[in-house]
Amino acid sequence: MLEIKDLKVNINDKEILKGLNLNIKEGEVHALMGINGAGKSTLVKTLSAHYDCVVTEGSITYKKKDLLDLDVSDRANEGIFMSFQNPIEVPGVNNSYFLKTAISEKRKYAGEDEIDTMDFLKLIKEQTSKFNLDKKLLQRDLNEGFSGGEKKRNELIQLLLLDPDLIMLDEIDSGLDVDAIKTVANVVNAMLDGKKSVLMITHYDRLLELIKPDFVHILNDGQIVKTGDYSLALELDEKGYEGIGIKDETK
Amino acid sequence: MRLNDIEGLVLPAKKDEEFIKVNFAELFSYDFKNTQNYNFDIMGLEIRKDTKKYANSLFEITKNLDNKQVVLTINSNIPEPICLIHKINEDETFFTNSLKIEVKENVKASVIEVFTNTSTNSAYCVNRSFEVNENADFEYAKIQDINDVNYLLFNLDIDQKDNSKCKVTNFEYGNGVIVNNIVNILDNKSCDYELNSLVKSKDSANTANVIKTVHNGESSISNINFKHSLKDHSRTVFKALSRVNEKAFYSKAFQNSNTILLSNDAAIYAQPHLEILIDELEASHGATTGTLDKDQLLYLQSRGINKNLAYEILLKAFESKIYDNIDDKLIKEFIDSYERKNYV
Numbered sequence: 001m002l003e004i005k006d007l008k009v010n011i012n013d014k015e016i017l018k019g020l021n022l023n024i025k026e027g028e029v030h031a032l033m034g035i036n037g038a039g040k041s042t043l044v045k046t047l048s049a050h051y052d053c054v055v056t057e058g059s060i061t062y063k064k065k066d067l068l069d070l071d072v073s074d075r076a077n078e079g080i081f082m083s084f085q086n087p088i089e090v091p092g093v094n095n096s097y098f099l100k101t102a103i104s105e106k107r108k109y110a111g112e113d114e115i116d117t118m119d120f121l122k123l124i125k126e127q128t129s130k131f132n133l134d135k136k137l138l139q140r141d142l143n144e145g146f147s148g149g150e151k152k153r154n155e156l157i158q159l160l161l162l163d164p165d166l167i168m169l170d171e172i173d174s175g176l177d178v179d180a181i182k183t184v185a186n187v188v189n190a191m192l193d194g195k196k197s198v199l200m201i202t203h204y205d206r207l208l209e210l211i212k213p214d215f216v217h218i219l220n221d222g223q224i225v226k227t228g229d230y231s232l233a234l235e236l237d238e239k240g241y242e243g244i245g246i247k248d249e250t251k
Numbered sequence: 252m253r254l255n256d257i258e259g260l261v262l263p264a265k266k267d268e269e270f271i272k273v274n275f276a277e278l279f280s281y282d283f284k285n286t287q288n289y290n291f292d293i294m295g296l297e298i299r300k301d302t303k304k305y306a307n308s309l310f311e312i313t314k315n316l317d318n319k320q321v322v323l324t325i326n327s328n329i330p331e332p333i334c335l336i337h338k339i340n341e342d343e344t345f346f347t348n349s350l351k352i353e354v355k356e357n358v359k360a361s362v363i364e365v366f367t368n369t370s371t372n373s374a375y376c377v378n379r380s381f382e383v384n385e386n387a388d389f390e391y392a393k394i395q396d397i398n399d400v401n402y403l404l405f406n407l408d409i410d411q412k413d414n415s416k417c418k419v420t421n422f423e424y425g426n427g428v429i430v431n432n433i434v435n436i437l438d439n440k441s442c443d444y445e446l447n448s449l450v451k452s453k454d455s456a457n458t459a460n461v462i463k464t465v466h467n468g469e470s471s472i473s474n475i476n477f478k479h480s481l482k483d484h485s486r487t488v489f490k491a492l493s494r495v496n497e498k499a500f501y502s503k504a505f506q507n508s509n510t511i512l513l514s515n516d517a518a519i520y521a522q523p524h525l526e527i528l529i530d531e532l533e534a535s536h537g538a539t540t541g542t543l544d545k546d547q548l549l550y551l552q553s554r555g556i557n558k559n560l561a562y563e564i565l566l567k568a569f570e571s572k573i574y575d576n577i578d579d580k581l582i583k584e585f586i587d588s589y590e591r592k593n594y595v
Contacts, residue, residue, distance in 0.1 A: 048553055051545065076555035088550040092568025101564070102554040109555065142550075158554060 001026050001197050002047075002067075002166060007058035008222075009039075009046050016042040018222030019058070024166070029198040031208055031233060034219035035241055035248050040201045041085065043219070044168045047199075048082040049075055062166070076102075077109035079165030081158075083172050087151040090142040095154065096124075098142050099161060106162060127160040131187050148175040156187050167191065169200040173207040185210030205237040220246050252286050252345055254279045260315050261308050269307065272488045272520045273430060273459040278374060278402045283345040288317045289337065289375065291350070297322040301349055303380070303408070306434045306463060310406045313347040313378045320349040320380070325360040332361040332392075332582050336594060339368035339375055339401070346373065351380040354387040356412075361390040361579045366397055366405075366425075367594045374402035381407070383415040390418045392582045396591050397425035399454060409435040411442040413468075420577055421448040422586060426456035426485070434463045435473065437499070442471040449478050449573040452485035452517070459488035466499035473503070478573050479510040480566060481517035489519065494526040495534065502529075506536040511543060511569055543569075 002024040009017035016039045024030055032040050046053040047060065049072040060067040063078065070078060090098070103123075104114035115123070128135040137146070137154050146154060152172055159167065167188065173181050188198060188211050202208065208216070208230060216233045218226040218241075225246065226232065236244055254262060262279055263270040301320035305311070323333070339346060354360050366375060375397070383389045397403045403425070411417055423429060435444055450458050464473045479487050493504040506523040521538040543565045551561035577583045 051549060071558070072549060072552035073555050073557045073561075076553055082553060084550070084553075088544075088546050090547045090550065090565070090568065092571055093551075093564055098551070098554070098556075098564075101560070102551075102556055105555045105557065105560070162554065 001063060003061045005059045007046070007060065008056045009042055010054045010056055011042060011052050015056070016222055017046070020223055022217070022224060024197050024199060026197060027192070027194040028215065029192070029211060029213045030200070031213035031216045032199060032201045032219055033203065033216060033233065033236060035246070038219040039222045040219050041170055044082050044170050044199065044201065047075075047168060048072065048080060073105070074109070076162075077106050080168070081162055081164035081166065082168040083155045083159060083170060085170045085174065087143050087155055089144045089146070091144045093142045095140055095142045096138040099138065099158060102158070103161060123161060128157060130190070131156070131160070131183060133157055133183070149177070149180050152176055152180065153183070156184060160187060160191070163191075165196055167196060167198045169198065171201050171203070173202055173204060181206055182210060205233055208233045218244070218246055252283045253281065254312060257315060260311060262312075263308060269463075269490075270461060272490070273461060274428060274457050274486075275430070277428060278404065281372070281374070283372075283374065284343040285341070286316055286345045286347070287341070288319070289339075289346040289348040291321055291335065291348075293323070297324070299351075301378070305406070305408055306436065307432065309404065309430070309432045310378055310408065312404065313349050313376050313406070316345075316347045317349070320351050320378070322351045322353060324353045324355070325358055326355050328359045329361070332363045332579060332585065334585070335362065335364045337364065337366045337375065338595060339370045339373050342371045342373060344370070344373045346375045347377070348375070349378040351382065352389070353382045354384060354389045356384045357386045358384075359388040361392075361582055363392045363394070363582055363585055365394045365589075365594055366403055367591060368397050368401050369595050370398075371400050374404065376404040377406065379405070379407045381409045381417060383409070383411045383417045385412045386414045387412070388416045390577070390579050390582060392420045392422070392577065392586065394422045394586070394589055395425050395429060396594070397427035397429060399426050401427040403427060403429045405429070405431045407431070407433045409433075409444070411435070411437060411439060411444060413439045414441045415439075416443040418445040418578060419447070420573060420582075422573070423448065423450040423452065423458050424591070426452065426454040429456070429458040431460045433460070436465045437468055437471045437473065439468040440470055442468065444471065444473045445576070446475045447477075447573045447576050449570050450487055451480050451570060452487060453482040454485065455483070456485040458486070460490070461488070462491040464491070464493040464504070466493070466495040466502040466504060469499060470501045471499065471503075473505065475506045476573070476576070477508045478570060479508070479519055480513060480570055481510065481519060482513045484514075484516045486517070487519045489521040489523070489538070491522070491536075492524045492526065493534070493536070495529060495532055497528050500529060500531045502532045504532065504534040508538040509569070510538070510540040511566065512540060513542070513566075
């Protein structure tokens with residue numbers, strides 16, 4: 001599904017990713033771990049075409065297309081979803097209107113009809129009640145005045161309704177209580193149908209206990225320096241980065 | 252007829268601080284072929300001679316050419332807004348028109364005015380005077396949609412009595428040369444005054460809002476809130492002066508101007524200004540100028556909404572804050588369904 005080769009990315013003229021290679025196949029769950037500043041968020045931001053990230057070398061192939069040729073919205077409509085670490089507040093834009101527009105745009109991109117209001121309401125009811133997500137969030141303006149937890153739950157509602165193929169979760173567990181982390185896991189696990197893939201960034205084992213990764217990658221100084229299975233995350237949790245031979249290159 | 256040539260008429264000079272940066276030169280020097288009083292399409296209204304001494308000289312232009320003032324008195328609550336539609340069709344004509352709206356004690360009322368035109372090189376110079384009596388609640392909305400190569404000089408004088416509420420909302424859509432001159436001297440107690448405007452300009456629109464608010468009585472509120480979204484070569488001036496005098500204890504005076512510049516050539520001169528002579532009050536003023544928030548744009552795009560649509564959604568969100576502030580549901584509906592083609 002996604003093949004990243006020798007990817008080099010600058011932010012503000014500073015090289016953050018320094019030749020990163022990663023291959024994610026259909027149905028796989030990958031976890032990306034690493035010390036602060038290693039480049040984890042830069043990778044997912046690059047994949048979703050964030051304006052900060054300048055690709056200087058390398059290639060990204062997604063569903064056999066050159067991802068770097070696609071703009072932000074096209075990437076989303078091709079099935080890439082990035083859950084924001086800090087979802088942006090957009091006062092004046094109703095959450096429900098935003099979501100209906102996003103679903104319609106995705107359908108139009110695929111050559112289908114826009115979603116009608118009744119189908120949209122039905123979809124909302126089905127998906128939110130399945131995971132006990134508060135659909136009242138949809139009556140408010142997009143993320144405006146939401147608590148940290150509400151913002152993350154709103155990201156989950158978007159994730160469910162947009163039904164992407166590549167789910168990227170950038171520290172979605174940060175600031176969430178145990179029950180909320182379980183909700184995240186329930187949503188993601190329910191979506192895993194053998195075709196969807198996940199790339200999740202986390203610092204904690206808690207989320208990985210609930211969404212078992214097939215691969216755990218350790219990112220250090222802009223490159224993946226170690227890859228293993230879930231046991232690598234357990235080892236990291238026990239010994240820390242230095243204990244598994246990862247030196248903080250930023251020091 | 253040239254305004255500059257009218258004997259005894261004192262017009263603002265280029266250097267007058269109150270009107271600095273306002274583009275009067277063309278209007279004052281243009282030689283109009285005709286002058287005409289624009290009559291209202293309502294029968295039976297009282298007509299008086301306008302003898303009031305206004306706060307600045309721009310009110311004197313209309314008075315000088317025709318000092319008759321039509322008086323619309325609202326004695327009881329009205330369930331629907333009164334709509335006044337003004338269409339200027341004649342070219343090369345300087346129109347004047349003066350209306351006083353009196354809202355009697357304890358009455359709730361609303362009025363909508365629309366200014367449109369199909370003319371060329373014409374001007375519409377209007378005086379409006381609102382008298383909002385004790386405990387009255389008056390909501391007024393204006394749509395200005397005056398074309399290129401035409402002028403609108405809109406002078407508004409507001410007189411509020413004790414415990415009255417007056418909310419004015421302006422929608423500036425046209426691309427002519429527009430000057431709004433709005434004065435409210437709050438001499439009485441516990442008045443609530445709100446002035447909201449959306450200035451949505453494009454092409455070579457030139458719009459100026461000169462606002463003067465003076466707090467003399469106790470416990471009154473003035474809240475001035477402007478949103479500008481400026482495209483192409485449009486130019487806008489926002490000059491607001493709110494003065495709180497020595498006896499106006501417990502006043503609240505707020506001014507806010509937010510501007511989104513949608514092209515490199517659009518420009519705003521924003522000057523919110525407070526003059527505070529006491530300590531016992533709440534006051535704030537501010538002006539922001541920028542473009543649409545790129546993180547908000549990215550967020551919308553990251554969910555599949557293309558750049559142009561995301562841009563439109565964010566712009567509408569910015570502009571709709573003025574619309575959302577309207578209290579009267581029927582005024583909202585009117586504004587919502589407004590299309591220029593239906594009024595020209």
